[in-house]
Amino acid sequence: MKNEMNQIGIKGLPWKNRAGWAVLVLAAALLAAGCSDKKDAAEATASVETAVSEEAGGEENDGASQEAENQGDADQGDTTQADESEPEEASQPETGVDPKAIYEAVGQAVELPSMMEGDDDFISNYYGIDPEALESYVFASAEDATLADSVIIMKVKSEDAVAGIEECLNTVLSQKAAEMEDYIPEQYEIVSRSSVKTEGLYVYLVISEKAGDIESVIRSALK
16 A cells, blocks of 8 residues: 555645545545555555645745745845946036145246245235135245245136236235335336236236246146
8 A cells, every 4th residue: 555655646736736636546545445454544644644745835835935036036126226226426526726736836846935925814904805705825925025026826716806806916016016116126127027917717926037937837737
């Protein structure tokens, strides 16, 4: 009886159908035996129940594994889509060359006398320049009072303020000329050859024997 049950195949059928099919096989086996051998009948029943239980468990596990795999694929797809939808960081527009960087380039290209730089209070109190109108600036003058050398480079925040800054730098030029005219004529000549220049939002004034070389560096930096 055992051998006969083991040779009976129930693979390939849905497990729910296999249970019914197995019962039919069991009934046929019992009838064939005439129900005379209770031990064999009990063993046959146990074999069929075990086979049906194992097949049912296998079907359920296979179904659960497939569902988990499908869910994993869906989660991976969602993650990929979220990554692809992340916006790129917007690039920041360039604001131009910092006057301080231009001044450093001047110092590397041209030999200057020892210079001192004015701060917000200095340019405001002495020349009426509003620091709030400027994005950045350099106001450098010779430490030696007998020298008129000055390198002033200012970047204005808006075009509306350019004319006002030009006027202020012309005031600087006039004061330098007045200081040198009666006392140091050679320095006065240097001042008199100088002028305020504008390139876009940049306003600059160079007073120096080497003004041509210094202004060339500035123009190159502003291209």
